[in-house]
Amino acid sequence: MNAPNMRLTGLDLRAEIERLRKERNAVILAHYYQKPELQDLADFVGDSLDLSKKAASTEADVIAFCGVRFMAETAKILSPDKIVVLPDMDAGCSLEDSCPPEQFKAFREANPDHIALTYINCSTEVKALSDIIVTSSSADIILKQIPPEQKIIFGPDRNLGGYLARKTGRDMLLWPGVCIVHEAFSETELLKLKAQYPGAPVLAHPECPPHVLDHADHVGSTRSILEHALASPSEIMIVATEPHIMHQMEKAAPHKTFIGAPGADGNCNCNMCPYMALNTLEKLYLALRDLEPRIEIEESLRVAAKKPLDRMLEMAGGTVGKGDVGKPLVSGD
Numbered sequence: 001m002n003a004p005n006m007r008l009t010g011l012d013l014r015a016e017i018e019r020l021r022k023e024r025n026a027v028i029l030a031h032y033y034q035k036p037e038l039q040d041l042a043d044f045v046g047d048s049l050d051l052s053k054k055a056a057s058t059e060a061d062v063i064a065f066c067g068v069r070f071m072a073e074t075a076k077i078l079s080p081d082k083i084v085v086l087p088d089m090d091a092g093c094s095l096e097d098s099c100p101p102e103q104f105k106a107f108r109e110a111n112p113d114h115i116a117l118t119y120i121n122c123s124t125e126v127k128a129l130s131d132i133i134v135t136s137s138s139a140d141i142i143l144k145q146i147p148p149e150q151k152i153i154f155g156p157d158r159n160l161g162g163y164l165a166r167k168t169g170r171d172m173l174l175w176p177g178v179c180i181v182h183e184a185f186s187e188t189e190l191l192k193l194k195a196q197y198p199g200a201p202v203l204a205h206p207e208c209p210p211h212v213l214d215h216a217d218h219v220g221s222t223r224s225i226l227e228h229a230l231a232s233p234s235e236i237m238i239v240a241t242e243p244h245i246m247h248q249m250e251k252a253a254p255h256k257t258f259i260g261a262p263g264a265d266g267n268c269n270c271n272m273c274p275y276m277a278l279n280t281l282e283k284l285y286l287a288l289r290d291l292e293p294r295i296e297i298e299e300s301l302r303v304a305a306k307k308p309l310d311r312m313l314e315m316a317g318g319t320v321g322k323g324d325v326g327k328p329l330v331s332g333d
């Protein structure tokens with residue numbers, strides 16, 4: 001246990017979070033990139049698509065979202081009657097920052113014959129300007145449902161867009177945004193690691209640049225990477241995504257070795273998401289106690305942003321991934 005995280009003015013934070021979770025009828029949702037202590041006390045851990053589905057279907061009165069702001073906003077868009085709290089409101093995303101709504105609007109207006117297929121990692125305003133939202137686990141299946149003659153703008157992640165274009169043969173106009181975390185992986189360092197561990201498969205997130213994806217044996221969302229790591233017969237694997245996902249891998253398969261792909265200096269630390277890292281046990285406790293910081297979205301904007309999210313949920317189909325490796329779901333889930 002992490003001693004400094006245990007107490008806030010003499011409180012047992014885990015016990016207090018447990019008490020408040022019941023008192024508030026709250027559900028704690030966490031992304032795989034969250035600190036292990038937050039993943040471990042969450043009711044549900046998942047990728048962006050599964051977290052959206054959970055947020056849309058939960059019976060709780062309060063959603064405490066351990067993730068970044070666009071994820072918590074998505075929860076509020078889909079579940080407007082719930083109180084949605086984000087432990088740290090500064091938990092943003094470089095992809096969201098790369099795509100200011102007024103510039104995206106101008107881009108759309110300059111390409112009126114294109115529909116906008118937009119990655120969920122964007123602001124509520126950009127969602128409201130989009131036709132269909134996708135996540136890394138739903139983009140492929142959604143893209144296949146769009147008629148081949150339909151022209152498409154894809155934003156804001158040029159790496160995910162480029163990967164989808166290569167995979168499906170669809171020519172799309174790409175917005176030039178990147179995830180600072182996945183962009184930091186180094187091909188040179190990855191090749192050194194592969195030479196050190198011959199035969200170890202590389203599992204990569206499609207937010208990685210093409211020179212990293214070229215060396216991947218499996219490309220997929222965080223959930224897909226996790227499932228692949230657990231199902232693979234390999235005992236050693238190289239993981240090219242935010243390293244906190246390895247917490248679930250190590251819990252579920254302690255006999256296997258998972259090695260984080262390195263950044264340019266050979267040190268994995270540059271691949272930790274600085275936004276995801278802002279959430280802490282202390283801030284989660286305070287968010288549940290004070291029901292702040294709270295996500296609020298102006299109603300007409302929320303309704304406009306919900307349409308492309310609803311399209312994603314319709315087109316993505318399927319069920320929510322297990323998302324609870326080693327941990328039972330709360331009743332009602």
Ligand code: 13P
Pocket residue numbers: 046047048049121135136137179205207220221222223
């Ligand atoms: P997924 O969990 O949907 O793969 O998304 C990864 C990510 O970058 C979230 O910010």
Ligand code: SF4
Pocket residue numbers: 033068092093094095121179180181182207242273274275276
């Ligand atoms: Fe954004 Fe990248 Fe962090 Fe995900 S990992 S929240 S895409 S900066």
